[in-house]
Amino acid sequence: MSDRTRIPDWQEVHIRLEQARRSMESSGGRSSEEVARILRERAKALARPPEEAAPATEMIALLVFLLAGERFGLEMTHVQEVLPLRELIPVPCTPAFVCGVINYRGRILTVLDLRRLLNLPGTNATEHNRVILAAAGGMTFGIAAETIDGTLSVQTRKMAPPPEALTGLRLAITRGITEELITVLDLDTMARTPEILVNDEVG
Amino acid sequence: MNWTVSQRMMAGYGVVFVLLVLVTGISVYALTSTSKAFNYTLGQQAIIMKNQPAPKGGVAFATIELLRYLNTQDRKHLKEWDRWLAWTREGATEARDTSPNAEGRRGWDEALRGVNQLEAVGKDMIAAAAAGRTAEAQKINTERFQPTYEQMFNTIDRVLTDDKERMAEIIRASQARVSQAFWAMLLTAAIALAFGITTALLLTRSINGSLRQTISALASASSEIVAATTQQAAGTAEEATAVQQTTTTADEVKQTAQVSAQKARAVAEAAQKAAQVSQDGRRAVGESVKGSQEAKTRMEALAERILALSEQAQAISEIIATVNDLAEQSNLLAVNAAIEAAKAGEAGKGFAVVAAEVKSLAEQSKQATARIRGILNEIHGATQAAVMAAEQGVKVSETGETLARQAGESIRMLAESLTESAQAAQQILASAQQQVVGMDQMTLAMQNIKQASAQNMAATRQVEESAHNLNELAQRLTTLVAISGNGHIVRSRPSGRVHTTA
Numbered sequence: 001m002s003d004r005t006r007i008p009d010w011q012e013v014h015i016r017l018e019q020a021r022r023s024m025e026s027s028g029g030r031s032s033e034e035v036a037r038i039l040r041e042r043a044k045a046l047a048r049p050p051e052e053a054a055p056a057t058e059m060i061a062l063l064v065f066l067l068a069g070e071r072f073g074l075e076m077t078h079v080q081e082v083l084p085l086r087e088l089i090p091v092p093c094t095p096a097f098v099c100g101v102i103n104y105r106g107r108i109l110t111v112l113d114l115r116r117l118l119n120l121p122g123t124n125a126t127e128h129n130r131v132i133l134a135a136a137g138g139m140t141f142g143i144a145a146e147t148i149d150g151t152l153s154v155q156t157r158k159m160a161p162p163p164e165a166l167t168g169l170r171l172a173i174t175r176g177i178t179e180e181l182i183t184v185l186d187l188d189t190m191a192r193t194p195e196i197l198v199n200d201e202v203g
Numbered sequence: 204m205n206w207t208v209s210q211r212m213m214a215g216y217g218v219v220f221v222l223l224v225l226v227t228g229i230s231v232y233a234l235t236s237t238s239k240a241f242n243y244t245l246g247q248q249a250i251i252m253k254n255q256p257a258p259k260g261g262v263a264f265a266t267i268e269l270l271r272y273l274n275t276q277d278r279k280h281l282k283e284w285d286r287w288l289a290w291t292r293e294g295a296t297e298a299r300d301t302s303p304n305a306e307g308r309r310g311w312d313e314a315l316r317g318v319n320q321l322e323a324v325g326k327d328m329i330a331a332a333a334a335g336r337t338a339e340a341q342k343i344n345t346e347r348f349q350p351t352y353e354q355m356f357n358t359i360d361r362v363l364t365d366d367k368e369r370m371a372e373i374i375r376a377s378q379a380r381v382s383q384a385f386w387a388m389l390l391t392a393a394i395a396l397a398f399g400i401t402t403a404l405l406l407t408r409s410i411n412g413s414l415r416q417t418i419s420a421l422a423s424a425s426s427e428i429v430a431a432t433t434q435q436a437a438g439t440a441e442e443a444t445a446v447q448q449t450t451t452t453a454d455e456v457k458q459t460a461q462v463s464a465q466k467a468r469a470v471a472e473a474a475q476k477a478a479q480v481s482q483d484g485r486r487a488v489g490e491s492v493k494g495s496q497e498a499k500t501r502m503e504a505l506a507e508r509i510l511a512l513s514e515q516a517q518a519i520s521e522i523i524a525t526v527n528d529l530a531e532q533s534n535l536l537a538v539n540a541a542i543e544a545a546k547a548g549e550a551g552k553g554f555a556v557v558a559a560e561v562k563s564l565a566e567q568s569k570q571a572t573a574r575i576r577g578i579l580n581e582i583h584g585a586t587q588a589a590v591m592a593a594e595q596g597v598k599v600s601e602t603g604e605t606l607a608r609q610a611g612e613s614i615r616m617l618a619e620s621l622t623e624s625a626q627a628a629q630q631i632l633a634s635a636q637q638q639v640v641g642m643d644q645m646t647l648a649m650q651n652i653k654q655a656s657a658q659n660m661a662a663t664r665q666v667e668e669s670a671h672n673l674n675e676l677a678q679r680l681t682t683l684v685a686i687s688g689n690g691h692i693v694r695s696r697p698s699g700r701v702h703t704t705a
Contacts, residue, residue, distance in 0.1 A: 042560070046560075063542065076545035081539050082535050083535070083537040084532070130535070150538065150541070150559075151538070151542070151558075
């Protein structure tokens with residue numbers, strides 16, 4: 001028998017089964033009062049007065065996502081859509097930071113791996129679940145991400161400048177680090193970097 | 204008295220001889236005296252007879268009286284007539300009776316007849332006289348009476364004379380005979396004496412001889428008897444001891460047999476009880492096997508149910524996957540909605556909130572699905588464990604069933620061996636009972652033997668006594684035949700008494 005040496009009290013078991021059944025039956029639909037209650041609470045929560053943030057403060061909306069254990073943020077202005085990563089087709093003779101291409105509503109989009117690009121540590125086995133459809137520098141491309149944390153509005157003056165340890169492209173495209181330790185990326189800069197342009201020809 | 208046979212014989216014969224002599228002497232003397240007396244008597248008789256007028260006188264007197272009567276007619280004379288006639292008759296009769304020979308008797312008979320004749324004639328005469336016929340009476344008297352009277356007278360005379368002669372003859376003869384007898388007696392005595400002595404001697408010798416033989420035989424026989432008796436007594440003693448031992452042994456065996464019978468009975472009872480118990484055990488085993496099989500079936504059913512449950516969980520997990528997928532998509536949607544809202548700027552703030560709410564709902568959904576997945580994993584694990592447990596349970600119940608069957612088999616074999624042992628115990632019981640019966644019979648036989656032995660003992664004692672008596676007899680006989688010294692007579696006393704337990 002299993003490690004349960006206690007002989008079950010069958011009566012108790014029956015009672016518990018009965019309770020579970022009842023709760024399962026009842027959880028299918030809530031009573032209308034409950035529904036009203038929940039909606040009311042929500043309304044209250046939502047009815048908070050907006051933050052008394054100074055209107056003069058500049059705020060940017062960020063899309064926060066997770067990659068290689070770090071949280072990055074992209075400006076909403078660059079972000080078009082978030083897609084689930086499906087049918088990634090690797091393309092040979094491309095640099096390492098190019099994951100591959102996907103077919104988005106008939107369009108072929110390149111998907112970039114920021115880790116390769118920024119020389120981030122991390123294992124290849126990390127799952128890329130999402131593709132962030134971004135538009136920058138006149139190009140539309142996808143950025144692979146593990147998870148999307150959500151949107152966030154931050155004040156620019158609360159952003160810290162990038163640390164001095166960063167070098168190269170990383171330094172270039174890092175705009176800053178928020179209070180929440182989100183590394184905000186500058187896609188414009190990234191898009192203008194010549195390294196990402198792939199114009200190889202395979203002979 | 205301790206005379207020898209010869210002495211006694213001699214004494215006996217001596218006495219006889221003395222008596223013989225005495226008798227002879229007395230006889231001689233008696234003879235002599237008797238002859239003398241006889242002679243004297245005869246002489247006297249002769250004299251008497253010589254002078255015996257009796258019949259004659261009587262007749263005469265009678266006649267006289269008759270004549271007187273006739274003359275006087277006095278009845279007194281008639282009476283006298285009768286009297287004298289009777290007297291005469293008496294005398295004649297007496298003389299006839301005492302007459303020595305037949306001739307004499309005939310004579311006297313004739314005389315008596317004469318008397319009767321006379322009387323008859325007399326009667327006639329009397330009758331005539333009474334009738335007054337005197338002349339007739341006279342006639343009768345002269346014609347008949349007188350002759351008759353004379354005749355009778357002559358007859359009597361003759362008879363008397365004859366008698367006298369005869370008497371003298373007799374006397375002579377008797378005298379001769381006496382002397383003859385005397386000499387004969389003497390001779391006989393002498394012969395008897397000689398004969399007696401010879402016979403005595405011969406008898407003595409023969410008696411002694413056969414006595415000696417008999418004595419020696421007797422002595423040897425008695426010694427043999429005594430020896431045999433002693434042996435028998437010893438044998439009887441041994442027999443008695445053996446009987447006692449055998450009886451004791453028989454009792455012991457009987458007790459042992461009874462004990463073993465008891466034990467056998469106890470074993471039989473115990474075997475019966477054990478058989479009962481084994482029956483119950485087999486029944487219990489059968490039930491246990493049945494129970495094991497049921498448990499196995501239940502376990503298998505349980506496993507099936509659990510599998511079904513697991514498949515349901517799998518279905519749930521598929522659904523959850525779908526839900527998760529939905530949540531993901533909702534999340535994406537929410538993100539995109541937020542993006543759009545951000546793009547929309549101020550106008551999109553409300554939308555952003557809604558999007559955020561949707562996102563949070565999607566998150567909750569994802570969390571819930573994650574939890575559910577966790578629970579499903581747990582369920583899966585538990586299901587596996589349960590199935591394994593059911594499998595183990597099936598194995599265990601199979602093992603249990605096998606064990607139960609084995610136990611049943613063992614019980615059956617045990618029951619068989621118990622039955623065998625019970626049967627054996629029954630046989631033991633029967634044989635023990637037979638043993639008891641046999642021992643009883645043996646005890647009975649022993650008692651019979653004891654009885655016979657006791658009787659034997661008694662008989663032996665009697666024989667001993669008889670032997671002792673024989674011995675004494677032999678000794679007495681010894682003295683009788685005057686054998687001196689020990690010879691071959693065993694002076695045996697009865698040997699030591701043999702004690703027998705009766």
